[in-house]
Amino acid sequence: MLWLMTMGRRLNGVYAAFMLVAFMMGVAGALQAPTLSLFLSREVGAQPFWVGLFYTVNAIAGILVSLWLAKRSDSRGDRRRLIMFCCLMAVGNALLFAFNRHYLTLITCGVMLASIANAAMPQLFALAREYADSSAREVVMFSSVMRAQLSLAWVIGPPLAFMLALNYGFTTMFSIAAGIFVISLALIAIKLPSVPRVEQPSEEAAALAQAGGRQDKNVRMLFIASTLMWTCNTMYIIDMPLWISSDLGLPDSLAGILMGTAAGLEIPAMILAGY
Incomplete structure (x- = not known):
């Protein structure tokens, strides 16, 4: 509660920029992800197998590129x-x-392109944490508020995505997403700081820590649980729009409303997690 009472005093321009960039990038991503299965099946004319293959290739490429970029950014280079x-x-x-x-x-x-682009959000959160650490702010609460910006973006993004795609076409929707990313890029270049790199542990210490993580039962169980959870979440995002329109015969826009409602329910949990 004290954090909220003093937020106006503590929330400087850089913190506001972090949250605005997180929100805008979240909206741009929420415009594309919920409608991708409809886009592939209707606009591209892909059969169900090829739609699934696209998501599989995209996921594998995203994992490999994100891991490589994360390792590189953690060891050297300007994260901004x-x-x-x-x-x-x-x-x-x-x-x-x-x-x-x-x-x-x-x-x-x-x-x-998508596999590289998807690394932007994790890197943004890493930069925000580094900045919060360097400025002695409430790191956990700030991270929770930033994550709430993503949930807020998903409240707005899916309904807006289906409205644009169904009424104005996918070209308009993707073009608007590109425009939002351009604005985000400008804000990052102008407002976000470059945090000096801290000294990293030696390769031997890093290897020992990594090996210890693999041997920790709790880490392994967390990995399995996270994998299963995100598998279900991805299946939901891919299949739900097609199921609503094709099987239930309901309006396509209902999928966006349902996704936005679910994201809205996450926001209180995100804020409470920071206490």
Whole structure:
């Protein structure tokens, strides 16, 4: 409660910029993800197997690229510049989906751009944590509020995505997402700081810590639980829009409303988690 009472005093321009960028990037992502299965099946004309294959290739590429970028950014380099590069790739990815309907191009060039772009959000949270640590702020609460911005973005994004796609077309929707990423890129370049790199532990210490993590039963169980949880979440995002429109015969826009409602219910939990 004390944090909320003094938030106006403590929330400087940099903190506000972090939350605004997180919100805008979240909205841009929430415009694309919920409608992707509809886009592939209706606009591209892909069969169910090829829709699933696209998600599989996209997930594998995203994991590999994110791990590589995370390792590189943790050891050296300017994290802010990496976020800017990822946002630039996100702009290119959104424009590619806006004006291209060839499956082979999307599953190659599109997946490559998306795998780099998807690393922007984790890197943004890492930069925010580093800045909070360096400025002696409430790191846990600040991270919770930033995560709440993502939930707020998903309250707005899915209904807006289906409204734009169904009424104005996917080209308009993806173009708007690209525009939001451009604005986010400008805010990152102007407002977000470059946090000096802290001294990293030696390779031997890092290897021992990594090995200890693998041998820890709690870490292994957390990994399994997280994998199962995100598998279910991904299945929900992929299948729910198609199930509502094809099987139930309900309006396509209902999927966006349901996703937005679910995201809205997350916000109180996000805030309470910071206490």
